[in-house]
Amino acid sequence: xxxxxxxxxxxxxxxxxxxxxxxxxxxxxxxxxxxxxxxxxxxxxxxxxxxxxxxxxxxxxxxxxxxxxxxxxxxxxxxxxxxxxxxxxxxxxxxxxxxxxxxxxxxxxxxxxxxxxxxxxxxxxxxxxxxxxxxxxxxxxxxxxxxxxxxxxxxxxxxxxxxxxxxxxxxxxxxxxxxxxxxxxxxxxxxxxxxxxxxxxxxxxxxxxxxxxxxxxxxxxxxxxxxxxxxxxxxxxxxxxxxxxxxxxxxxxxxxxxxxxxxxxxxxxxxxxxxxxxxxxxxxxxxxxxxxxxxxxxxxxxxxxxxxxxxxxxxxxxxxxxxxxxxxxxxxxxxxxxxxxxxxxxxxxxxxxxxxxxxxxxxxxxxxxxxxxxxx
Amino acid sequence: xxxxxxxxxxxxxxxxxxxxxxxxxxxxxxxxxxxxxxxxxxxxxxxxxxxxxxxxxxxxxxxxxxxxxxxxxxxxxxx
Numbered sequence: 001x002x003x004x005x006x007x008x009x010x011x012x013x014x015x016x017x018x019x020x021x022x023x024x025x026x027x028x029x030x031x032x033x034x035x036x037x038x039x040x041x042x043x044x045x046x047x048x049x050x051x052x053x054x055x056x057x058x059x060x061x062x063x064x065x066x067x068x069x070x071x072x073x074x075x076x077x078x079x080x081x082x083x084x085x086x087x088x089x090x091x092x093x094x095x096x097x098x099x100x101x102x103x104x105x106x107x108x109x110x111x112x113x114x115x116x117x118x119x120x121x122x123x124x125x126x127x128x129x130x131x132x133x134x135x136x137x138x139x140x141x142x143x144x145x146x147x148x149x150x151x152x153x154x155x156x157x158x159x160x161x162x163x164x165x166x167x168x169x170x171x172x173x174x175x176x177x178x179x180x181x182x183x184x185x186x187x188x189x190x191x192x193x194x195x196x197x198x199x200x201x202x203x204x205x206x207x208x209x210x211x212x213x214x215x216x217x218x219x220x221x222x223x224x225x226x227x228x229x230x231x232x233x234x235x236x237x238x239x240x241x242x243x244x245x246x247x248x249x250x251x252x253x254x255x256x257x258x259x260x261x262x263x264x265x266x267x268x269x270x271x272x273x274x275x276x277x278x279x280x281x282x283x284x285x286x287x288x289x290x291x292x293x294x295x296x297x298x299x300x301x302x303x304x305x306x307x308x309x310x311x312x313x314x315x316x317x318x319x320x321x322x323x324x325x326x327x328x329x330x331x332x333x334x335x336x337x338x339x340x341x342x343x344x345x346x347x348x349x350x351x352x353x354x355x356x357x358x359x360x361x362x363x364x365x366x367x368x369x370x371x372x373x374x375x376x
Numbered sequence: 377x378x379x380x381x382x383x384x385x386x387x388x389x390x391x392x393x394x395x396x397x398x399x400x401x402x403x404x405x406x407x408x409x410x411x412x413x414x415x416x417x418x419x420x421x422x423x424x425x426x427x428x429x430x431x432x433x434x435x436x437x438x439x440x441x442x443x444x445x446x447x448x449x450x451x452x453x454x455x
Contacts, residue, residue: 040455128455151452153387158452171433172451176424181388183454193453220426221434222386222449227396231384232445236432313419 009098010052023156023210026054028098030209031055033120035108035136037062037084039071039194040150040201046074047202049092053209056092057120060084071191108132109259113139114122120207124148126198128183130175131262137168138250138257146208151203154187157197159221161204166218166235169250176338178267186335193225216360271338274328274355276367289324291315292361293340294331302361306330312340317348326353334360380400383413386449392419395429404440409446425450 007014010024030053034041037060048056064072064079064087072084079087086105092101106112109126112253112275117123117139123135125147140147140162147162162168200221207215218235251257274282279290292306302309310319312331320327327344329337337356345354357364379400390396393413403409407425414420427434428447440446 010405036455038455090377126455128453130451133453151455152454153450153452156387158449158453171426172424174424176451177422180422181450181453187454191455220449222447224386231431233426233431233433233447233449236434255389295428313422 005098009096013051018212019210023212026210027052027206028054029117030122030317031057031120032122032124032205032209033057033059034124035059035116035132035369036126036128037072037088038068038126038128039152039189039191040198041124042072042074042088043195043198044124044126044202044205045088045092046095047098047199048205049101052096053099053205055102057102057104057116058085058088059106059108059116060088061105061107071194073191073195108135110135110260110262114143114254114257117143117145120145120148122139122148122208124150124201124205126150126201128185129266130181131266133168134175134250134265135257135262137162138254138260141167141169141250142253142257148201148204148208150197150280152189152193153181153196154189155193155225157193157200157223157225159197159200159204159216159223160219161208161216163217171220172312175266178342180339182335185333186331190225190290196223196225202278211306267339267342271341272353272355273334273338273358275358276364279328279355279357280367286326287324288326288328289320290328290330290357291320291340292330293336298332298361300361300365302330302364305361305364312336315340317344320344321347324352326355328355328357330357330364332360334358377400381409381440381443382445384445384447385411386447387419389423389425389448389450392423393417401443402442403440405440406434406436409440413448423450 006355014024032048035046047183062084064075064084065081069075074091075087083105085105089101089103092099123140127133141164144164149162151158170173179367194209204215207213220233222231239290239334251260290306292302292309295311318333331337334356341354341356381402383398383400385393385396403412425448429438429440430444
């Protein structure tokens with residue numbers, strides 16, 4: 001970009017005290033990898049591109065769906081069904097043609113993350129599950145790259161900047177029990193929250209690149225949308241490097257990372273999923289017990305689907321009895337029911353077959369509607 | 377009498393215990409605190425969380441100063 005264009009486009013930030021042409025050049029020379037083009041990724045992407053970050057990689061394998069639009073504000077009705085990375089790349093190029101945007105329509109895995117992470121100066125984690133968060137963290141630790149972390153739950157958000165000196169595994173060495181922490185599709189989210197947290201993430205990225213201010217190194221910022229309370233937790237001498245206790249590390253090099261089983265680590269693997277159609281077809285044969293493990297207030301109801309409705313936290317083996325040979329756990333979207341399968345595969349003896357209903361009650365309702373349409 | 381402690385529960389922990397904040401009588405250290413809270417709220421047993429005492433993240437056995445604010449924070453995955 002020539003000097004004149006540079007001044008024209010970026011004059012309002014370049015006139016800031018402590019943010020002149022030299023800082024703008026740092027942004028232009030920088031490369032940032034944004035993992036996830038969802039609620040957090042959208043604002044991150046928009047503001048980094050608008051600010052003039054030179055090269056932005058974007059990784060996501062999802063397509064735009066209508067329930068994304070209340071919070072993923074760069075997408076429109078016309079984009080439904082299109083790959084998020086393709087749409088995002090178009091929008092960003094229209095916003096700022098000076099930015100090189102590299103779309104990767106893929107899911108990050110321990111097989112492809114090395115190449116992705118090594119190609120950029122700074123990584124941004126806008127993903128939506130623990131497996132990927134541990135994976136992205138471990139890759140950044142091995143590559144020695146700074147990682148801007150942001151995560152949300154219902155009305156609250158967390159932001160931090162991780163380096164090999166202080167990172168995700170120092171804060172949360174053990175992943176939570178499967179199903180104990182819900183993501184947005186399970187627990188709900190109001191659109192402005194990822195907007196706010198994503199902008200804080202973009203803010204941290206700009207600070208790291210340009211060297212202004214104090215990024216959240218070894219600090220965790222918490223934000224509560226309902227109360228407007230915010231809080232910054234800091235590292236302490238007996239914090240994430242407790243005396244007398246070995247620091248818990250993940251894979252130490254790329255070979256270890258490529259062999260690390262993240263779904264096993266997060267307890268999310270090895271669940272038998274059953275689809276609504278399979279359940280309907282197979283229910284006639286043998287003794288089946290279908291248990292809705294959602295909280296009492298959750299809608300829609302599961303009459304005609306579930307034989308029992310007992311919230312996950314209260315469900316015990318005695319409720320299940322010993323007559324049914326096939327047990328299906330059902331929740332809203334099929335996440336918590338996977339966790340229930342894992343939990344009860346330990347609690348019950350191995351003689352039962354345990355399943356999780358894929359897509360949950362929501363998927364079941366859709367299937368019912370589909371069947372009714374077909375029959376008319 | 378020693379000044380009370382303020383306990384802040386974040387995310388799904390607040391849902392599990394039914395409040396975002398409560399005050400309790402002083403306890404000596406974080407191990408005693410954990411025991412007390414888990415006895416009072418058995419659902420806390422199923423959670424992983426990080427603890428901070430007066431905004432400093434702590435682990436292991438940490439002494440709790442009088443009148444301290446303690447936050448319990450689960451990891452979030454949403455994005």
